Amino acid sequence: MPPPTPKGTGSHPGTVYFFGTCLVDLFDPLAGLSAMEILEQRGIRVVFPDSQSCCGQPAYTSGYPAEALKVAAQQVVLFEEDWPIIVPSGSCAGMMKHHWLRLFGKDHPLYDKVQAIAGRIYEFTEFLVKVLDVRLDDRGAPCKIVLHTSCSARREMGVHLTSKALLAQLDKVEVLQQEREAECCGFGGTFSVRQPELSAAMAGDKAQALEATGAELLVSADCGCLSNINGTLAKSGSKFQGQHIATFLKSRLEPKA
Amino acid sequence: MSATPQTSSARANILARLRSKPVPPLPQPTVQVWTSQMGDQPVEVLRQSLKSNLEAAHAEVIQAGPEGWRATLQKVCQDQGIKTLMLPRSLPPTLDIAPWDQGPALSRFDQPMETLKDSLFNQVDAGFTLAECAIADTGTLVLLSSPEQPRSLSLVPPVHICLLDVRRLHTDMPTALAREQWASAMPTNLIFVSGPSKTADIQQTLAYGAHGPKSLIVILVEEDLQ
Amino acid sequence: MSAPQVNSTQPMHFMPGPGFRSRSKEVLDNPFLRQSFRGAMDFLMQKRAAQFPDPANLEALRSQGEAIRKYSLSRLPDLLEQLEANLTRNGIQVHWAENPEQAQDIIAGLMEKAQAPLMVKGKSMVSEEVELNHALIARGMDALESDMGEYIVQLAGERPSHIIMPAIHKTKEEIARLFAEKVPGVDYTDSVDELIQIGRRVLREKFRETKVGLSGVNFAVAETGTLCLVENEGNGRMCTTVPDMHIAITGIEKVVEKLEHVPPLLALLTRSATGQAVTTYFNWISSPRKAHELDGPKEVHLVLVDNGRTQAYAREDFRSTLQCIRCGACMNHCPVYTRIGGLAYGTTYPGPIGKIISPHMLGLEGTGELVTASSLCGACGEVCPVRIPIPELLIDLRARSQSGGPDPFTPQLKGEGSNRKPFMALAFSLWSLLYRSPGLYRLFAWSATRFRALAPRNQGAWTRTRTPLIPAKKSLHELVRERRNQ
Incomplete structure (x- = not known):
């Protein structure tokens, strides 16, 4: 493994916090672990605060800000050191970076802390590209994939650009283009169960567009979208499935078996 | 104002609700950005831009020939099969059109609309107007209503023929607004026209002549139209 | 004048009621309709994108548009008074309506005064909002829509499904059948040109005969007392030029201070709406027919409608709702609207803007389900020409519609808390306990x-x-x- 060539912001932080997110914690821990390992392989100490749980987004977007606030307040105090906070999900990162400020409001005693944290939140691929300026050495077999970026990751965090930049570094990976790339997959948190017909229609269209590319694998930086798209694909009997981008990158960086 | 008691209490209630919580006034915005960055350009560039934009909008733009714009107008009428042309109530003396042998029958918008409705809606083939000025970057004619030039002349007849002095071309709408100073004395009706009437309301298919003129013909001159 | 021949079978009342899910499901299960919406929205999205080739310029224009709208709203009551004073000075009569009923009464009263049993209407979403047509029919009067799309929708006894393209849900074949069936003496033709010419013929007669014309307003300019109307067809000009009386109706939020504030908003409006750099007509009306003038209406009236706008205005967090210039770009880009079209919403204004404005007009008790009908993907906020943070407003409205008890410190929204589901509230309480x-x-x-x-x-x-x-x-x-x- 070649040493990392940190350029980006010119800083190579020695230590970072890792915020796993609730979905990754219970449903795709491998994605979290892969992300942490990729960071560690670049000589970064990764601190995982044990008391972390969820950014509060499910309650916040469902119209329960008071409940969201209680959960978010529990997280805010976990990041006392001035280290970057890495989040393997664009929508959770967007929640912590942008929506926490609205949720807490200027009068909340934790507001200053929330503001300081906002400047330190990085979505995982964003951190690799913009801060570490990584160079990836692709050791996997040639393959064709397709990328789906979650809407909040795209619109709040610009993750579609950083994910694409990382995948472009993989020599043997061809990234195919799906129709209506920027359109939502229909997850939307509780939207998926409050408006199940609409959500299903959107998920169905998205799954179809992704599968129609003929890619072997779907890659995404967001577990919400992945569970929605994978669940839809599997229910329809398709063998085509998606994987978190951290898991995928990790698999490409390992020496061939 | 003929405010009924109801609307005057509605007025008071609405204003009171709007003022129930003081809203700090924001600073006056300045209009600095525009869609095109044409800037000041020679007349020729503006003329070209006007022409191409109007043509893209399905209008016809014709440069008046050496025999003068009356000859051009006559030819346009001939080509379009225009047999009756309605002129404004009065044109400036230097611009007036004398009855001609070859051209279409001329009439004037010299009665109130109520009297002229039938001929305006059912008999006149084309209306003739003078543009106040025009806007290059969108291909837009500016017409002012006046006792001399009624506004329906550019609306009701199926063909609208408009004379424009190309020296009265502005780059864009903000520039036109700043230079023409309309805000100080607004005409009854000021109308920006950027092509013949059209609609895409049926299956997004463009069709011309929805309610207004089916064709717009602009004759360009370099002569004072005031 | 002949008796008005307008059908009176339009469905009553814009109110989403509990039927949103079943209505949207009906469309979702119709592959033909879905295909046709998708095609139409793709077309509008491409046309808009082509008008904004330079992202930096677009963002600068959006910032300017937002600044103008925010500034105008910050001075709204003063500007309304200034507008009224200048319109009155120019001879235009101003009326105020707090709710749809008052607007209906004012307009019906004006028609009675003009002894007009029929009005011919240019496109006006506010007239739809106050359900003017029904109110006039109930009083033995009638209204004929003259915008081609609105005319088609009215002939079909339906409601507009899009604020800019009202008949976007109909194919030319459906319209051809409709015309053959409903317009006397018309044979079936599915040529769009011929269909439009049929509409032109029918409506020109009405423009000529009818004594009252109604229009909406895109921008009202306070400093000059001017009403600005954007259109392509010329029916707006007809309605505001030929009849003896012109009645304009608009929401109180449409006012801007200066004439110079209009072009930037116009540029954003037409580009965002239909991907046009400019519309065929941009019509500025500043007075009724003056002495010595030969045409134009002898009376011009403006009806300023509140209908819940003051509620949005009173709360800083919802005020940005009123920045809207009604371009429809949010619906064109919405993955939900794209799949169900406008009728499923059951509100005058469909799509994302409908979800954030309707609660103020109709109350959250009727529109609570609508605010949940978004995946919060943010496409609407991204294209909004005046940067209304639509997804954030939706989140706040969700909270308001389910909030537990009245908060004594903030004014309540109509229907606040009416969508509270004990089960959901309990679930999130438990969730919160668990995750903290x-x-x-x-x-x-x-x-x-x-x-x-x-x-x-x-x-x-x-x-x-x-x-x-x-x-x-x-x-x-x-x-x-x-x-x-x-």
Whole structure:
């Protein structure tokens, strides 16, 4: 493994916090672990605060800000050191970076802390590209994939650009283009169960567009979208499935078996 | 104002609700950005831009020939099969059109609309107007209503023929607004026209002549139209 | 004048009621309709994109548009008074309506005064909002829509499904059948040109004969007392030029201070709406027919409508709702609107803007379900020419519609708390307790992963079209702890 060539912001932080997110914690821990390992392989100490749980987004977007606030307040105090906070999900990162400020409001005693944290939140691929300026050495077999970026990751965090930049570094990976790339997959948190017909229609269209590319694998930086798209694909009997981008990158960086 | 008691209490209630919580006034915005960055350009560039934009909008733009714009107008009428042309109530003396042998029958918008409705809606083939000025970057004619030039002349007849002095071309709408100073004395009706009437309301298919003129013909001159 | 021949069978009342889900399902199950909406929205999105080739310029224009709208709103009551004073000075009579009934009364009264049983209408969403046509029919009068799309929709006894393209849900074949059936002396033709010429013929007669014309207003300019109307067809000009009386109706938020504030908003409006750099006509009306003038209406009236706008205005967090210039770009880009079209919403204004403005007009008790009908993807906010933060407003409205009890410190929204579901509230209370208590969460995660085989296979709405969510064998928390202890 070649040493990392940190350029980006010119800083190579020695230590970072890792915020796993609730979905990754219970449903795709491998994605979290892969992300942490990729960071560690670049000589970064990764601190995982044990008391972390969820950014509060499910309650916040469902119209329960008071409940969201209680959960978010529990997280805010976990990041006392001035280290970057890495989040393997664009929508959770967007929640912590942008929506926490609205949720807490200027009068909340934790507001200053929330503001300081906002400047330190990085979505995982964003951190690799913009801060570490990584160079990836692709050791996997040639393959064709397709990328789906979650809407909040795209619109709040610009993750579609950083994910694409990382995948472009993989020599043997061809990234195919799906129709209506920027359109939502229909997850939307509780939207998926409050408006199940609409959500299903959107998920169905998205799954179809992704599968129609003929890619072997779907890659995404967001577990919400992945569970929605994978669940839809599997229910329809398709063998085509998606994987978190951290898991995928990790698999490409390992020496061939 | 003929405010009924109801609307005057509605007025008071609405204003009171709007003022129930003081809203700090924001600073006056300045209009600095525009869609095109044409800037000041020679007349020729503006003329070209006007022409191409109007043509893209399905209008016809014709440069008046050496025999003068009356000859051009006559030819346009001939080509379009225009047999009756309605002129404004009065044109400036230097611009007036004398009855001609070859051209279409001329009439004037010299009665109130109520009297002229039938001929305006059912008999006149084309209306003739003078543009106040025009806007290059969108291909837009500016017409002012006046006792001399009624506004329906550019609306009701199926063909609208408009004379424009190309020296009265502005780059864009903000520039036109700043230079023409309309805000100080607004005409009854000021109308920006950027092509013949059209609609895409049926299956997004463009069709011309929805309610207004089916064709717009602009004759360009370099002569004072005031 | 002949008796008005306008059908009176339009469905009553814009109110979403409980039917949103079933109405949207009906469209979702109709592949033909879905295809046609999709095609139309793709077309409008491409046309808009072509008008904004330079992203930096677009963002600068949006910032300017936002600044103008925010500034105008910050001085709204003053500007309304200035507008009224200048319109009155110019001879235009101003009326104020707090609610739809008052607007209906004012307009019906004006028609009575003009002894006009029929009005011919240019496009006006506010007239739809106050359900003017029904009110006039109920009073023995009638209204004829003259915008081609609105005319088609009225002939069909339907409602507009889009604020800019009202008949976007209909194919030319449907319109051809409709015309052949409803317009006397017309044979079936599916040539768009011929169909438009049929409409032109019918409506020109009406423009000529009818004594009252109605229009909406895109911008009202306070400093000059001017009403600005944007259109392509010329029916707006007809309605405001030929009849003896012109009645304009608009929401109180449409006012801007200066004439120079208009071009930037116009540029954003037409480009965002239909991808046009400019519309065929941009019509500025500043007075009725003056002495010595030969045409134009002898009377011009403006009806300023509140209908819930003051509620949005009074709260800083909802004021930006009123920045809207009604371009429709949010619906053109909305993945939900694209799939169900406008009629399923059941409100005058469909799509994202409809979801954030309707609660103020109709109350959250009727529109609570609509605010949940968004995945919060943010496409609407991204294209909004005046940067209304639509997704954030939706989140706030969701909270308001389910809030527990009245908060004594802030003014209530109409229907606040009316969508509170005890089950949901309880679920989020438990969720919150679990996710803010590390010990409890640890126990929960341990059991969820250990007993993953017991995870329900039927997870309600989720598993109707998806496989169930099954926890991993171990949580990330646990895996991290194991690694630490290695």
